[in-house]
Amino acid sequence: VEAPVLAIDGPGGAGKGTISRLVAERLGWHLLDSGALYRLTALAAARHNIKLDNEDALEPLAANLDVVFVPGEEGGRVYLESEDVSDIIRTEQAGDRASLVAALPRVRQALLRRQRDFQKPPGLVADGRDMGTVVFPDAELKIFLTASAEERAKRRYLQLREAGEDASLSSLLKEIQARDARDMQRSVAPLIPAEDAIELDTTHLTIPEVVDRVAAFLAQRG
């Protein structure tokens, strides 16, 4: 029997990262931050002077990414070619560049097996855009986490400010809307809820409330 998967998909800034990490901690399950793989691919491309539309070069780059995830506080640390890039990959610019490489079918294909390798006992919480639709279609439970674009921009704003980064609420809102559009309109693995996903709107919920609801949905299944 394969280890169970809890797929958590949704647009950027809906709280997937935080919720996935907290739920994984509560369950004692593994965590896959699939967005990090796209962010890392885009960063590796910059390091190797590969343009973000050069699919021929990006495919082997993605397939052979030299990445180490070290679990720990606040999402742990990520190493690319032995360099700690945990902070660099979290910027808005890194996310934006990630969504460009994520639109390339052969890059997505190259990252597929690497993502599925995270499915190990006792279970996996998988955070992304296509966890329930493409990567883990047989997931035990699929949650589609949303929040209004305004609320997501506000959350990002507070997050960035807390990290000591400069940010403007109105430009964050524009970036979020542009990235949503790009993620939803791409032809391969677009951002849409799986048919059997439970949609959870977090606009008016706190983080502990969302964690409780997700855990309750999972308990109902079990």
Ligand code: C5P
């Ligand atoms: O979730 P995160 O903001 O880290 O994702 C960055 C970008 O990577 C997204 O905007 C999306 O374009 C892409 N992505 C994806 N499929 C995933 C996870 C992320 O296409 N499963």
